[in-house]
Amino acid sequence: MKKRNTYKACQPDRRLFFKLGLGSLFVTTFTSVAAALKFLTPPIQYETSQVFEAGKIKDFNSGKVKNMQMGEKKISLIKEHNKLYALVRTCTHMGCIPNFNASENAFVCPCHGSKFDIQGNVLRGPAPEPLYRASLSVNKKGRVEVNTAIVENHVTLRDSKPFALDV
Numbered sequence: 001m002k003k004r005n006t007y008k009a010c011q012p013d014r015r016l017f018f019k020l021g022l023g024s025l026f027v028t029t030f031t032s033v034a035a036a037l038k039f040l041t042p043p044i045q046y047e048t049s050q051v052f053e054a055g056k057i058k059d060f061n062s063g064k065v066k067n068m069q070m071g072e073k074k075i076s077l078i079k080e081h082n083k084l085y086a087l088v089r090t091c092t093h094m095g096c097i098p099n100f101n102a103s104e105n106a107f108v109c110p111c112h113g114s115k116f117d118i119q120g121n122v123l124r125g126p127a128p129e130p131l132y133r134a135s136l137s138v139n140k141k142g143r144v145e146v147n148t149a150i151v152e153n154h155v156t157l158r159d160s161k162p163f164a165l166d167v
């Protein structure tokens, strides 16, 4: 009677073991290189421009509020006392959008009831500070440009160039 070699049947196949090792080495190397390349690539975010044309100075009537949407920002352009300024309608409490209420001649925030006068000053809280004004300039075509990337809300600074244009 021939004896079977049970020891050899239970031994792992060396070639299979080698292939598994090579495969896992390849996967590890590939993922490491991919992670390193991702790390070396700067995360670029393309933002939309924050400079917008809002029209000619003569397009704005004294004492009137002209609401505009510029990208994601809601702006109100206001001409009064020979000045033109652009209020950024983002509530300084928690960032809701105050709406102009013509009967009250004020901006009222729908979230917690803050109220701002036409110049952006707080009339009623909880908003802690005035609305911001965006920078304004007149371009070569004679059109008013609003730059929502540059803003100011301090009373003395916001009342002169570039946050208030003489018109």
Ligand code: FES
Pocket: 091, 092, 093, 094, 095, 096, 109, 110, 111, 112, 113, 114, 125, 126, 127
């Ligand atoms: S977000 Fe405007 S009052 Fe709270």
